[in-house]
Amino acid sequence: MLARALRRLLSAAGLAAGVSLILLLVFDSGLLGDPALIETGPKASAQRIGEARLRLGAFSAYEPRLATLHVAGPPQRFVLRSAGDALELRTLDGSQRWRVPLTGRTVQQALAELDGASPAPGWRLSLTPGPGAQERAQAPASGIAAALRGASQSLDTGRGAELAWAEAVPAWRRYGRRIGELFRGDFGVTRTGQPIGAELWSRARRSLALAVPAFLLSTALALALALWAAVRRGWLDRVLAVLSVAGMSVSWVAAIPLLQRWLAADLRWFPIYGWEPPYWTYLLLPILIWTVLGLWADLRFYRSLALEELHQEYVRNARAQGLGGARVLRRHVLRNILVPVLAQSVSALPALALGSLLIERFFGVPGLGGYTVDAVLSGDQAVLRAVTFLSAMCFLLFQWLADLACAWADPRYGARP
Amino acid sequence: MRKWVALLLAYLVLGAAAALHLVGADHAVQHYGRESVPPGAGFWLGTDHLGRDVLALTLQGLRISLQVGTVAAGLAVSLGAALGMAAGWYRGAVDRAAVWLSSAVAAIPAILLILAIGFMLGQGYLSAIAAIAAVSWVGVFRVVRAETERQKTRDYVLAARGAGAGTLQVLPRHILPNLLPMLLVQLALHFVYAVNTEVILSFLGVGVAEQPSWGRTILFGVHDLAEGHPWPLAAVTVAMFGLIFPVQRLADHLRDRLDPRAAAPR
Numbered sequence: 001m002l003a004r005a006l007r008r009l010l011s012a013a014g015l016a017a018g019v020s021l022i023l024l025l026v027f028d029s030g031l032l033g034d035p036a037l038i039e040t041g042p043k044a045s046a047q048r049i050g051e052a053r054l055r056l057g058a059f060s061a062y063e064p065r066l067a068t069l070h071v072a073g074p075p076q077r078f079v080l081r082s083a084g085d086a087l088e089l090r091t092l093d094g095s096q097r098w099r100v101p102l103t104g105r106t107v108q109q110a111l112a113e114l115d116g117a118s119p120a121p122g123w124r125l126s127l128t129p130g131p132g133a134q135e136r137a138q139a140p141a142s143g144i145a146a147a148l149r150g151a152s153q154s155l156d157t158g159r160g161a162e163l164a165w166a167e168a169v170p171a172w173r174r175y176g177r178r179i180g181e182l183f184r185g186d187f188g189v190t191r192t193g194q195p196i197g198a199e200l201w202s203r204a205r206r207s208l209a210l211a212v213p214a215f216l217l218s219t220a221l222a223l224a225l226a227l228w229a230a231v232r233r234g235w236l237d238r239v240l241a242v243l244s245v246a247g248m249s250v251s252w253v254a255a256i257p258l259l260q261r262w263l264a265a266d267l268r269w270f271p272i273y274g275w276e277p278p279y280w281t282y283l284l285l286p287i288l289i290w291t292v293l294g295l296w297a298d299l300r301f302y303r304s305l306a307l308e309e310l311h312q313e314y315v316r317n318a319r320a321q322g323l324g325g326a327r328v329l330r331r332h333v334l335r336n337i338l339v340p341v342l343a344q345s346v347s348a349l350p351a352l353a354l355g356s357l358l359i360e361r362f363f364g365v366p367g368l369g370g371y372t373v374d375a376v377l378s379g380d381q382a383v384l385r386a387v388t389f390l391s392a393m394c395f396l397l398f399q400w401l402a403d404l405a406c407a408w409a410d411p412r413y414g415a416r417p
Numbered sequence: 418m419r420k421w422v423a424l425l426l427a428y429l430v431l432g433a434a435a436a437l438h439l440v441g442a443d444h445a446v447q448h449y450g451r452e453s454v455p456p457g458a459g460f461w462l463g464t465d466h467l468g469r470d471v472l473a474l475t476l477q478g479l480r481i482s483l484q485v486g487t488v489a490a491g492l493a494v495s496l497g498a499a500l501g502m503a504a505g506w507y508r509g510a511v512d513r514a515a516v517w518l519s520s521a522v523a524a525i526p527a528i529l530l531i532l533a534i535g536f537m538l539g540q541g542y543l544s545a546i547a548a549i550a551a552v553s554w555v556g557v558f559r560v561v562r563a564e565t566e567r568q569k570t571r572d573y574v575l576a577a578r579g580a581g582a583g584t585l586q587v588l589p590r591h592i593l594p595n596l597l598p599m600l601l602v603q604l605a606l607h608f609v610y611a612v613n614t615e616v617i618l619s620f621l622g623v624g625v626a627e628q629p630s631w632g633r634t635i636l637f638g639v640h641d642l643a644e645g646h647p648w649p650l651a652a653v654t655v656a657m658f659g660l661i662f663p664v665q666r667l668a669d670h671l672r673d674r675l676d677p678r679a680a681a682p683r
Contacts, residue, residue, distance in 0.1 A: 018521025022530070032537035245669065249662035251613060253620050253632065254654035257639045261647070350526035357528060358617070372529070376536055376621055384533055392525040399524075 001407070008403055012396045019392045020179050027385050028178055029171075034150050039191065039379055046151035050164055055189075056381075057174055061167040062147065063132035067111055068160040073123035078155040080163075082145035089119040089155070096120035102141040107133070107165060110141035128160070136165050143167055187386035191378065196386050200368070204390075206275075207367030210283055210359065211352050214290035219345055222295050226302035227329055230310055240299065247296030252354070256362045259289050273364045286359045294355060301344060305337045312336075339410045346402040349395055421670065424663040431479065444473035444629050453646045463648040465634075466641050475652045478631035482612045482660060485546055485625070489611035492550035494604050497557025498596065502588055504558070505565025515562070519555045527552050531614060535623040545624035549611045557603050564599060568592050598675035605668035609661050616657065631657060 025031060036052040037044075044052075047064045054062040071078060077092040083099060087110075090097040098119040102110055115127040136143070147166035155161040169177075181188065187196040229237040263285060264272040270285035309315065310333060318328045356369030364370070368387055375383035406413045448454075448468040456463040462471040504515040522530065531548045538544035568574060569592075577591050618624030619632025626633070631653050638650030 014517060015521050015524050018517055019524050022521055022525065023533075026530075026533050026537055032534060033539060035537075038537060038539070245665050246658075246662060249609075249658050249665050251616060251631075251654065251657040251661070253617055253635050254638075254650060254657060257635075257642055258647070258650060258654060261642050350523075350528075353526035354528045354617070357621075372532070373621060376532060376623060379536075381536070384529075384536060388525060388529045388533055391529060395524050395526065 001404075004407060005400075005404055008400050012400050015396055016183075016393060019389065019396075020182055023182070023385055023389055024175055024178060027381055028175060035381055037150055038381065044151070046148055046153045046164060047162070049151045050147050050166055053166070055191075057177065058169060059146075059166045060169050063136055063165040064147075065130035065162055066107065066132040066136060066144065066165040067130045067163045068128040069114065069155060069163055070126045070128070070160045071119070071123050071155055071157050072126065073157055075157050076123065077157075078119060078123075080148060080153040080155055080161060081151075082148040085142045085145055087145050087148070091120060092154075102145055105141040106137065107139050107141050107144065108137040110144060111163075123157070130162070132165060139165065139167075182385075182389050187389075188382045190375075190383055191380050196383055199371070200386060200390060203366060203368050203371050206279075206365055207356050207360065207369060209279075210286055210290070210365055210367060211356050213283075214287045214294065214355065215345075215352060217287065218291040218294040219298060219341075221291060222298035223302050223334075223341065225295075226299050226306050227333070229299075229303050230306035231329065237303075240303070244296040244300040244303075247293070248300075250293065252293055252358050255293060256289060256358055259292075260285065260362060263288075273362075275364055275366055282363065282365065286363045286365060290355050290359055294351075298344075298348070302337070302341065305340055306333060309333050309337050339406050339413055342402055342409075343406055343413075346398055349398055350391070353391055421663045421667045424659075425667060428479070428660055428663070429483065431476065444469060444477040446470070453641065453644065455646075456648055462652045463646070465637055465649045466644065466646065467637070469629075471649045471652050474629045474634050474649070475631075475656045477629045478634055478653065479656060479660065481542075481625055481628055481630045482615065482657075485542065485549075485615045486608045486612040489546045489549040489553070489615070490604050490607035492546070493553040493607050493611070494557050494600055496550065497554035497603070498561050498593075498600055500554070501558040501561025502565050502592065502596070505562040506569060506584065506588060506592075508566075512562075515558070519558045522552060523555045528614070528617065531618065532621065532623060535618050540623065540626040542625050542628070545615050545618050546611075548618070549614050553607055553610055553614075557600075557607070560599060560603065561596060564596055565592060568595055598671070602668055602672045602675065605664050605671065609664050609668070612657070612661060 027035060035056050036049050036058060039052045039056070040048045050059065050062050050064060053059045069080075078089050079092060081088045081090075085101070085103045087100045087102060088097060089100075096119070098117075100110065100113060100117075111127055111129070111133065114125055117125050119125060143165040144163060146168040147164035149168075153161050185197060187200065189195055190199075225240060229240045260272065264270045270288075271282055275282055315328055315332060318332055323331075353369070356367060357372060358369070359365070360367045360369035361373045368391075371383060372387045374380075375387070446469065448464060448470070450468075451460070451464055452468040453466050454460055454464045456471075460470050460472065462475065464470055465474070500515050500519070504512040531552050534548035534551055535544055538547060574587060574591060577587050582591070615624050615630065616632040616635065619626070619630040620636050621632075624630060624632060634649060634653050638653060641647070641649050
């Protein structure tokens with residue numbers, strides 16, 4: 001048993017590593033989209049993008065006012081961009097391009113080359129050192145291009161453009177730090193600077209107050225109905241079978257507001273929306289709706305389990321010896337299907353995320369689901385990453401515990417690899 | 418069985434009709450002065466608070482759902498089947514790596530991972546499809562891997578291999594045909610999953626945004642409902658049920674007849 005527990009713990013640790021790698025791939029690698037640009041929008045100014053990179057950990061230092069660049073000549077708009085490790089200046093129509101290589105130079109050298117240079121025949125650049133120029137004089141000039149990555153800045157004749165400087169964190173070090181932060185439980189801050197970790201815990205309590213009763217109620221109700229259908233058979237069984245498929249086919253997003261309207265606004269049985277003392281009154285209707293909507297898939301699965309079990313010989317034997325139906329059910333059938341029921345409920349745990357996402361949004365419960373939805377709507381990756389990581393870790397923990405419980409309750413289950 | 422297929426076909430035709438604008442109503446037109454009209458002549462299902470024809474909106478949403486559902490389910494099943502067959506056939510390191518990857522994906526609540534991928538990819542049709550497929554292949558992988566492993570030691574496979582057939586002949590020519598019934602069931606189940614998920618994504622502002630997906634119509638419908646006009650929301654609810662229920666029944670029938678061991682997607 002101990003060996004099994006350790007072995008399972010080891011494989012759960014491997015999966016935890018896999019989860020963190022997947023989240024790294026989704027959020028940090030830039031494979032799906034540049035994280036900073038997603039926060040600011042693609043048309044944001046270079047300075048806003050740079051500040052977002054600093055906050056997201058892509059920059060370890062950011063100096064937005066290194067120097068101000070001016071261009072003199074006939075009216076023209078130039079575009080400043082980073083081109084690899086070089087700084088590129090081109091006219092708006094793209095007919096003239098000029099590159100300043102930055103590799104292996106210091107900021108001082110690069111600025112000296114820019115001052116007085118001619119990006120295109122007829123135009124001349126001039127430079128006013130900003131507050132950062134002195135301080136970063138000996139820093140590598142490639143930081144000027146790094147600060148412009150993913151952004152573009154316009155430089156008009158007669159109007160200056162700020163040059164910025166940034167120290168980019170190498171990707172592998174950024175990934176390592178991110179994984180370390182996740183496993184330490186250091187989830188950082190939201191876009192508005194609120195710490196995420198503390199918020200998660202207080203919100204998790206409210207989410208659990210909603211999800212746990214709903215989960216237990218729907219599981220118990222599904223189990224009871226399934227046993228009833230399996231024992232009675234006949235029309236009841238057939239009605240429940242069709243109902244369960246119908247119930248599974250109802251869209252939660254559409255059904256929740258309709259039920260909310262009917263039960264809370266029209267019939268006035270429950271408060272409609274909100275979160276204030278006494279809190280439990282605001283939980284009643286969400287729990288009820290969750291139970292009613294979530295019941296059907298379980299019901300179908302449990303019914304097939306119960307049917308299979310009722311046809312076993314030991315049930316016929318117990319009945320032949322004169323045991324009543326209820327007693328056979330309670331002492332023999334229920335006990336035997338508890339292991340698969342437990343195993344299945346754990347695999348259904350991730351589905352709780354969906355329930356809390358939608359129900360908390362519709363009822364204004366300030367839990368993790370509502371937090372996630374708000375994060376998606378306001379474009380806050382850090383919150384989305386934290387909630388996703390935390391719920392995956394909880395799932396792995398429950399999976400491990402349930403596996404041990406099943407192995408303990410049923411040696412046959414334990415023998416399976 | 419036959420009537421479910423007939424219902425499905427009717428639905429597909431309706432969806433195609435919407436695509437071709439055969440209904441003669443444009444979902445994007447706002448009829449000024451005729452906002453929140455109850456169902457009746459002119460607007461069979463009424464209008465929403467922006468004065469848009471609810472019937473046209475619902476049909477347009479059906480078209481989007483059919484497309485997203487079919488493509489996402491197709492991708493998920495193809496990916497899951499390919500990886501599952503490879504893992505079940507080769508065993509060893511390939512198998513361990515694939516199982517590890519799929520279990521890691523499965524450890525993350527599907528809706529959150531889909532939401533995260535869709536969020537990073539940005540709004541739109543294709544990103545919704547990609548996000549759903551990138552996560553839901555896991556369920557297909559699991560059943561296909563188990564079945565491939567089982568088929569691998571069957572006599573017909575041993576005979577084929579004994580006759581000199583290599584992996585590239587046995588897998589597509591002999592094992593794949595035996596997996597087809599199971600894949601068909603998985604396709605139907607993942608279609609349902611994809612339709613539901615796209616609606617949720619669009620409702621939350623991550624999926625389809627510029628088109629009247631059912632999720633967007635529900636979002637507006639909640640607004641109408643608060644003002645006492647339930648029909649946009651009711652229309653979408655009924656339409657979604659009408660699409661999902663027959664497919665779900667069809668999947669059940671197929672499963673009972675063809676493949677008693679298949680598991681539903683998570």
